[in-house]
Amino acid sequence: MADPWESTMDHAVAIARKAGEVVRDALRGDRMVTTKSSAVDLVTQTDQKVEQLIIQSVKEKFPTHRFIGEESVAAGESCILSDSPTWIIDPIDGTTNFVHTHLTVTSTLDLQVEFGVVYSCIEDKMFTARRGRGAFCNGEPLQVSQQKAVEQAIVATEFGSDRDPEVVDKIFQSLRNVLCLPVHGVRGAGSAAMNMCLVASGCVEAYYEIGVHVWDVAAASLIVSEAGGVLMDVEGGEVDLMSRRIIAANSKTVAERLVKTIVAFSPPRDDAAPSDRCEDSTHLSARKV
Numbered sequence: 001m002a003d004p005w006e007s008t009m010d011h012a013v014a015i016a017r018k019a020g021e022v023v024r025d026a027l028r029g030d031r032m033v034t035t036k037s038s039a040v041d042l043v044t045q046t047d048q049k050v051e052q053l054i055i056q057s058v059k060e061k062f063p064t065h066r067f068i069g070e071e072s073v074a075a076g077e078s079c080i081l082s083d084s085p086t087w088i089i090d091p092i093d094g095t096t097n098f099v100h101t102h103l104t105v106t107s108t109l110d111l112q113v114e115f116g117v118v119y120s121c122i123e124d125k126m127f128t129a130r131r132g133r134g135a136f137c138n139g140e141p142l143q144v145s146q147q148k149a150v151e152q153a154i155v156a157t158e159f160g161s162d163r164d165p166e167v168v169d170k171i172f173q174s175l176r177n178v179l180c181l182p183v184h185g186v187r188g189a190g191s192a193a194m195n196m197c198l199v200a201s202g203c204v205e206a207y208y209e210i211g212v213h214v215w216d217v218a219a220a221s222l223i224v225s226e227a228g229g230v231l232m233d234v235e236g237g238e239v240d241l242m243s244r245r246i247i248a249a250n251s252k253t254v255a256e257r258l259v260k261t262i263v264a265f266s267p268p269r270d271d272a273a274p275s276d277r278c279e280d281s282t283h284l285s286a287r288k289v
């Protein structure tokens with residue numbers, strides 16, 4: 001049966017590839033860095049340029065579609081899912097890697113519940129998933145790991161950008177608990193979306209994070225699910241993409257072990273009123289890197 005969203009997803013893949021070209025070009029030049037919710041929550045002009053490139057390109061073809069973009073929300077736009085087709089965009093997932101010219105940098109585009117696209121532009125790996133039609137990397141099917149014993153797993157996570165000591169303590173308590181399960185190892189790509197694509201690819205068995213945002217995980221969530229993986233809230237139950245808490249695992253067994261291990265807390269939700277979000281968008285003076 002013809003897929004009504006096929007041409008839209010093709011456009012998403014094409015604009016993700018174009019975004020990757022812009023990111024690769026920017027890596028060869030200077031990057032002006034400012035900060036958002038904390039001194040280590042970095043953003044560059046390239047993040048903002050790529051997000052506008054994606055949004056303008058989609059608006060021209062699909063004028064009724066809505067958007068949730070990381071940098072638009074940081075500039076004060078709402079982060080509310082509507083009944084209209086809504087694109088959830090992270091122009092650069094792994095901005096810290098980008099600023100430090102580290103490797104993994106992705107751009108993510110998600111059209112809520114229909115398809116997800118994550119492009120890792122340095123590796124030239126295009127991860128895609130269409131609801132009910134599987135997940136792929138450069139056209140090759142993806143399948144999560146079959147390892148169900150968490151003691152023989154690799155788990156991915158990130159430390160986020162909140163440096164409140166009480167929050168850091170909870171993050172470290174979870175990390176300690178996970179390490180002492182024990183697990184074979186803990187890894188972090190510096191990009192939530194890349195960590196989740198590693199789960200979908202069967203490279204690591206699970207990823208979890210508290211403090212992540214809806215734009216970090218929306219596209220990769222569908223890729224994990226379509227690769228046979230499981231999404232869960234850190235306290236069990238269905239994941240809520242606006243809650244800033246997620247477990248993406250190869251199986252319910254591994255996800256439930258992590259639920260029992262993680263020290264849960266609840267950051268301000270992404271769809272909370274702007275005044276209730278921790279992001280105060282304090283733009284400290286720009287610096288060139």
Ligand SMILES: O=P(O)(O)O[C@H]1[C@H](O)[C@@H](O)[C@@H](O)[C@@H](O)[C@@H]1O
Pocket residue numbers: 041042070090092093094095096158159160161190191192193209211212213216
């Ligand atoms: O690079 P970003 O789009 O800001 O996303 C990062 C985030 O900055 C970091 O704090 C962690 O949450 C990572 O998992 C995100 O990919």
Ligand SMILES: [Mg+2]
Pocket residue numbers: 090092093094192215216
């Ligand atoms: Mg991100």
Ligand SMILES: [Mg+2]
Pocket residue numbers: 047070090091092093094095
């Ligand atoms: Mg980003």
